[in-house]
Amino acid sequence: MNETINAFTAFFNQEFTQGQKLVLIPAVVIVIHLVVILIRRVGHKIIASSNKPSLSKVRTLISVAISALVFGLYLVAVGFVLIQLGVPLKVYLASASIIGLAVGFGSQGLVQDVVNGLTLVLSDLFDIDDMVEISGKTGIVKKVGMRFTVLVSDTGAKIYVPNRTIKHVVNYPSGYEGYTVDLLETATADKATLSKIVSQQLPEFESQFGGLTIGTTELQANRGIKQKKYVRVRFKIWPGKEQPICTSFKQMLLSEIRKVDADYQDWMISTTSELEAYEQVLAQRVH
Numbered sequence: 265m266n267e268t269i270n271a272f273t274a275f276f277n278q279e280f281t282q283g284q285k286l287v288l289i290p291a292v293v294i295v296i297h298l299v300v301i302l303i304r305r306v307g308h309k310i311i312a313s314s315n316k317p318s319l320s321k322v323r324t325l326i327s328v329a330i331s332a333l334v335f336g337l338y339l340v341a342v343g344f345v346l347i348q349l350g351v352p353l354k355v356y357l358a359s360a361s362i363i364g365l366a367v368g369f370g371s372q373g374l375v376q377d378v379v380n381g382l383t384l385v386l387s388d389l390f391d392i393d394d395m396v397e398i399s400g401k402t403g404i405v406k407k408v409g410m411r412f413t414v415l416v417s418d419t420g421a422k423i424y425v426p427n428r429t430i431k432h433v434v435n436y437p438s439g440y441e442g443y444t445v446d447l448l449e450t451a452t453a454d455k456a457t458l459s460k461i462v463s464q465q466l467p468e469f470e471s472q473f474g475g476l477t478i479g480t481t482e483l484q485a486n487r488g489i490k491q492k493k494y495v496r497v498r499f500k501i502w503p504g505k506e507q508p509i510c511t512s513f514k515q516m517l518l519s520e521i522r523k524v525d526a527d528y529q530d531w532m533i534s535t536t537s538e539l540e541a542y543e544q545v546l547a548q549r550v551h
Contacts, residue, residue, distance in 0.1 A: 442538030
């Protein structure tokens with residue numbers, strides 16, 4: 265180990281001619297950059313192959329390790345270039361100089377990003393493939409790095425959240441937000457009729473707003489609530505994306521049901537998120 269370190273130090277301190285420097289400096293930078301690309305590709309393949317929920321923590325740690333290794337390699341590249349330009353190795357490695365350099369360039373946020381990134385991993389706030397809401401942005405965690413946490417939104421867009429800005433995190437353990445639409449049965453609009461209408465309208469709705477759903481939408485008949493019978497449609501959606509359900513989908517259903525039962529009222533179709541239902545149950549228990 266000591267021999268490797270000594271050889272590494274000797275190479276860094278070696279004197280090169282101006283001509284050698286013109287060739288060596290770009291070559292070292294290019295090689296290190298290619299190594300970084302290789303590390304990232306291999307790391308991403310390992311993360312993608314470890315898709316079991318039980319390995320989520322392992323994937324997160326691999327993601328952070330890759331980020332740290334990449335950061336270290338680029339640090340080595342910068343150090344080599346500076347040394348060849350006349351900056352001594354000891355000065356470059358001195359912690360006081362590094363901190364002074366960071367502050368001097370206005371990059372003290374880098375330290376906060378790194379510290380917060382490690383804190384996120386150690387505190388188990390979330391892991392890769394978790395559905396979360398961070399600083400008002402909702403998405404699936406795809407990468408936890410030394411500086412950024414990367415989310416993928418419902419549209420497939422990548423959201424880069426600086427670790428230092430992560431103050432509040434909402435984690436959805438099930439991977440989605442449950443949302444239900446309950447249709448009250450009447451003598452004319454009975455279970456069979458309501459189920460048929462839902463089955464006919466659901467494909468059209470999902471073709472328009474399919475991006476808001478995750479997984480399969482369930483149709484459940486004979487749901488009993490306070491001695492009344494309902495037909496329930498249970499959606500699994502991206503958090504905060506329920507607006508089309510309680511507006512467009514509800515109006516689509518209401519319009520079709522009134523063709524069968526002209527007296528069917530708007531209030532007979534109720535929409536509720538599972539989070540709201542859970543909060544209502546808690547409130548009842550408290551009071």
